[in-house]
Amino acid sequence: MYIDILCAVPSLLESPFQHSILKRASDRNLLNVNVIDLRKYGIGKHHQIDDYQYGGGAGMVMMVEPLYNAITDLKKKRTYDHIIYMTPDGQQLDQSRANGLSLAENLLIICGHYKGIDQRIRDHLVTLEISIGDYVLSGGELAAAVLVDAVGRLIPGVLNDESSALFDSYQDDMLAPPIYTRPATFKGWTVPDVLLSGDDAAIASWRDEQAFKHTQRQRPDLLD
Ligand code: ADE
Secondary structure, eight states: OEEEEEESOGGGGSSTTSSHHHHHHHHTTSOEEEEEEGGGGOBTTTTBOEEOOTTOOSSOEEOHHHHHHHHHHHHHHOOOSEEEEEEEEEEEOOHHHHHHHTTOSEEEEEEOBTTOBOHHHHHHTOOEEEESSSSOOSBSHHHHHHHHHHHHTTSTTSSSSGGGGGGSTTGGGOOOOOOOOSOSEETTEEOOGGGGSOOHHHHHHHHHHHHHHHHHHHOGGGGO
């Protein structure tokens, strides 16, 4: 999968894809993330990318022309399954959306900054608008990093133990059960006996029960 990220502050995205699972994905050529500086397409000698709002109001708006030129240029190289705009008023990202996007071949993610982007880009070029939660970040870069992480780890072949993604929280609308590792006793705090029993069926049924209880306690809305 190719993910191109168009943004105003590329340095914010220097590190997130250089570690752990996403690094392995890129080493295996399963995920190629390419960060593009929108200022490269800025207007005039100052490479301007934002301007005041028509109609007045606080906050600058990212201009239509640099975004249009950048997107047009990028579309010459790749056909995108989606052109995604990260925005707090988009559809909320969840596991099922991440599962769906993990099957894409090429994604373009546009990060807003300042007040956001000119509406005409949203109306004419963007195909999907995604929010990572009901709060406002200073820009879309960190939200894009969250999206790439959630999607990237689900790309077939990225996780070593394929089945491990199946047991993540939110797969099947259920939170994951508690997990433990050695030692079996620490300061008198013990690991549930069943996990040490070697009885696979009993362990599976304990995990199901714990996942259900945990979901009931933390996120009863998921069980509706
Ligand atoms: N940009 C600013 N806030 C955001 C959010 N909550 N989700 C996605 N993009 C954003």
